[in-house]
Amino acid sequence: DAGVTQSPTHLIKTRGQQVTLRCSPKSGHDTVSWYQQALGQGPQFIFQYYEEEERQRGNFPDRFSGHQFPNYSSELNVNALLLGDSALYLCASSLQGRNTEAFFGQGTRLTVV
Amino acid sequence: GNSVTQMEGPVTLSEEAFLTINCTYTATGYPSLFWYVQYPGEGLQLLLKATKADDKGSNKGFEATYRKETTSFHLEKGSVQVSDSAVYFCALVMDTGRRALTFGSGTRLQVQP
Numbered sequence: 001d002a003g004v005t006q007s008p009t010h011l012i013k014t015r016g017q018q019v020t021l022r023c024s025p026k027s028g029h030d031t032v033s034w035y036q037q038a039l040g041q042g043p044q045f046i047f048q049y050y051e052e053e054e055r056q057r058g059n060f061p062d063r064f065s066g067h068q069f070p071n072y073s074s075e076l077n078v079n080a081l082l083l084g085d086s087a088l089y090l091c092a093s094s095l096q097g098r099n100t101e102a103f104f105g106q107g108t109r110l111t112v113v
Numbered sequence: 114g115n116s117v118t119q120m121e122g123p124v125t126l127s128e129e130a131f132l133t134i135n136c137t138y139t140a141t142g143y144p145s146l147f148w149y150v151q152y153p154g155e156g157l158q159l160l161l162k163a164t165k166a167d168d169k170g171s172n173k174g175f176e177a178t179y180r181k182e183t184t185s186f187h188l189e190k191g192s193v194q195v196s197d198s199a200v201y202f203c204a205l206v207m208d209t210g211r212r213a214l215t216f217g218s219g220t221r222l223q224v225q226p
Contacts (some may be wrong), residue, residue, distance in 0.1 A: 004156075015157055032210075035212075035214075040218075040219075041218055041219070042202050042204075042216030042217050042218045042219050043202075043214070043216050044216075045213035045215070048212065048213060055176075056180075056186065056213055058213065070207070088114040090156055090157065091158075092214075094212075099180065100159060101159055101162070102159075102214060103159075104149075104157040104158070105156050106154075106156040107155075107156050
């Protein structure tokens with residue numbers, strides 16, 4: 001079982017550019033959540049996808065958008081990058097239902113210059 | 114809204130010392146509580162969890178008890194090892210409604226030989 005895999009592991013973008021991050025969930029999982037972890041902080045919830053729809057959203061602007069594919073994999077897109085978007089972006093997968101454990105990937109380190 | 118407060122770090126201990134990392138929460142309802150661990154350069158790993166009041170989660174020598182009366186979920190270990198050096202995050206999720214994890218800011222533990 002490969003667990004949750006994210007790509008790329010690192011990338012550097014210029015302010016104003018757009019970026020796409022990718023996530024493959026753990027085998028058998030149908031729900032993907034994205035989190036932003038700024039340096040020295042705890043992860044902050046961005047949004048969650050289930051059945052190819054955004055189900056919940058945290059306090060993030062519309063520049064942050066996502067998608068879930070029929071195979072349950074997901075993408076996070078960020079438009080018009082700001083320096084403050086520099087962070088570790090974590091993907092977590094789970095199975096819909098009560099008290100289901102979320103498994104995290106190793107994250108994508110995004111640096112905006 | 115829901116929130117999690119952790120003691121600030123870093124916490125520096127000698128090997129075999131006793132560890133306590135304090136965590137308190139604020140929630141409207143009855144959350145499930147978690148401790149996650151993040152080793153350098155890695156994503157989050159679930160360390161232990163408790164889903165109702167008075168439950169004790171335990172794993173790898175770590176323990177935490179869900180105390181509803183004090184809204185706390187303190188992490189303890191009787192004898193730490195150098196390999197326990199990491200950042201520890203307390204988190205909660207509501208059993209209904211939003212399933213997004215709410216994290217504390219993390220506590221860095223440094224164990225010296």
